[in-house]
Amino acid sequence: MAFEGLASKLQEAMKKLKGKGKLTEKDIKMAMREVKLALLEADVNFKVVKNFVKTVGEKCTGSEVMESLTPGQQVVKIVNDELSSLMGDESKEINLKANGISVIMLVGLQGAGKTTMGGKLATHLRKNNKRPLLVACDIYRPAAIKQLQVVGKSIDVPVFSMGDKVNPVDIAKAGIEHAKANDNNVVIIDTAGRLHIDEELMQELKDVKECVEPDEILLVVDSMTGQDAVNVATTFDELLNIDGVVLTKLDGDTRGGAALSIKAMTGKPIKFAGIGEKLNDLEVFHPDRMASRILGMGDVLSLIEKAQSAIDEKEAEELSNRMMNEEFNFEDYLSAMKQMKKLGPLGKIMEMVPGANKSMMGDLDMEASEKEMNRVEAMINSMTVAERRNPSLIKNSSSRKKRIARGSGVNVAAINKLLKGYEQSKKMMKQFKGMSKGVGKKASKGLFG
Ligand code: GDP
Numbered sequence: 001m002a003f004e005g006l007a008s009k010l011q012e013a014m015k016k017l018k019g020k021g022k023l024t025e026k027d028i029k030m031a032m033r034e035v036k037l038a039l040l041e042a043d044v045n046f047k048v049v050k051n052f053v054k055t056v057g058e059k060c061t062g063s064e065v066m067e068s069l070t071p072g073q074q075v076v077k078i079v080n081d082e083l084s085s086l087m088g089d090e091s092k093e094i095n096l097k098a099n100g101i102s103v104i105m106l107v108g109l110q111g112a113g114k115t116t117m118g119g120k121l122a123t124h125l126r127k128n129n130k131r132p133l134l135v136a137c138d139i140y141r142p143a144a145i146k147q148l149q150v151v152g153k154s155i156d157v158p159v160f161s162m163g164d165k166v167n168p169v170d171i172a173k174a175g176i177e178h179a180k181a182n183d184n185n186v187v188i189i190d191t192a193g194r195l196h197i198d199e200e201l202m203q204e205l206k207d208v209k210e211c212v213e214p215d216e217i218l219l220v221v222d223s224m225t226g227q228d229a230v231n232v233a234t235t236f237d238e239l240l241n242i243d244g245v246v247l248t249k250l251d252g253d254t255r256g257g258a259a260l261s262i263k264a265m266t267g268k269p270i271k272f273a274g275i276g277e278k279l280n281d282l283e284v285f286h287p288d289r290m291a292s293r294i295l296g297m298g299d300v301l302s303l304i305e306k307a308q309s310a311i312d313e314k315e316a317e318e319l320s321n322r323m324m325n326e327e328f329n330f331e332d333y334l335s336a337m338k339q340m341k342k343l344g345p346l347g348k349i350m351e352m353v354p355g356a357n358k359s360m361m362g363d364l365d366m367e368a369s370e371k372e373m374n375r376v377e378a379m380i381n382s383m384t385v386a387e388r389r390n391p392s393l394i395k396n397s398s399s400r401k402k403r404i405a406r407g408s409g410v411n412v413a414a415i416n417k418l419l420k421g422y423e424q425s426k427k428m429m430k431q432f433k434g435m436s437k438g439v440g441k442k443a444s445k446g447l448f449g
Contacts, residue, residue: 043257
């Protein structure tokens with residue numbers, strides 16, 4: 001999970017305060033020391049940590065907290081608010097023109113995830129009814145152009161390139177002309193990265209900037225590089241005056257130092273976070289929601305948004321109706337699993353559920369649960385349509401069971417287990433239906449009787 005290390009330490013520090021009826025200054029001091037250590041260990045810039053602890057400490061020793069009935073909760077709220085403010089409080093949109101062609105320039109070091117980000121951003125923009133064009137201006141890294149073309153093809157977004165012999169400034173200019181001629185209204189320029197910042201690279205980026213006058217310069221940094229990412233952001237900002245930062249690989253960042261330092265150190269907001277290698281693994285960065293996640297308070301809003309964009313409402317409703325009417329069969333099982341998968345890996349979903357932090361979940365093994373889901377899917381896929389619709393056909397036929405087991409690479413015991421699970425779910429639905437009827441009756445009696 002992103003920020004796992006930091007989250008568990010901060011939550012530990014907060015837990016000690018939450019249970020107390022009264023807090024002394026010593027309690028606060030001790031807690032602040034733990035918060036400070038947790039942030040430093042997370043590789044947050046030491047100046048940022050110093051300021052953070054000072055502000056939080058002062059607010060916590062104020063009379064509203066000390067005299068309140070729930071001082072521990074107040075402290076948690078203050079830490080939450082300050083974490084959110086450290087990251088910029090509200091999410092910031094990218095600058096796009098209301099009419100005409102908007103130009104976004106992606107800059108950053110090699111390997112930060114720029115090209116991937118081009119694809120993610122194009123996917124995101126298209127969801128918002130834009131018509132993006134990707135422009136390949138990285139003429140140095142071998143295969144960079146090809147990579148962008150592959151990305152573009154996989155999401156069906158056009159890619160403009162002129163090979164690696166033309167100057168990036170000319171490619172960018174021609175790319176915008178191409179967009180005009182082809183009715184694209186957002187141009188995403190993938191620029192060249194280097195292993196380290198060098199003057200030649202910066203000059204080239206300045207030249208492209210001057211020529212195309214981008215609406216948005218987004219710096220892509222790898223969050224796993226911690227303080228290096230912050231240094232890169234500071235330098236790029238000084239030279240190019242960036243508009244915002246994209247933090248990639250947040251899915252593998254257990255510490256969080258870059259996320260918590262960048263806004264404070266550069267004044268520039270983090271606008272997006274990359275949370276995986278796939279092209280829809282992109283999140284709009286919401287500082288307030290991120291703060292809640294770090295403190296184990298979940299992020300219900302993001303979860304709902306994710307569900308809304310991934311789940312087909314009509315399909316979900318039909319499914320739930322079928323389940324309530326006990327008509328459901330293995331085809332419904334499959335479609336339920338498909339809907340779940342659209343939400344993303346289980347581990348990522350659990351991060352957003354309030355209270356479901358690592359310590360609460362104990363050893364719940366997400367990977368194993370996902371593997372089990374795949375196994376069930378394979379078993380159902382090995383059934384005939386008639387069997388899926390009418391599971392009782394399988395129940396009393398050992399030859400059918402054997403055939404399905406062979407087809408899905410499991411043993412007959414696994415098929416029996418699946419059938420048993422199905423029967424149990426059906427029974428549960430029956431009870432649930434009975435219960436909800438009972439509740440309905442009681443409620444109406446209460447109201448009218
Ligand atoms: P570029 O050199 O800046 O264009 O970087 P690439 O787009 O080629 O990405 C470098 C590597 O990072 C690739 O293997 C990507 O799949 C991977 N990557 C990019 N973004 C993410 C992310 O958000 N999470 C993870 N886990 N990997 C990422």
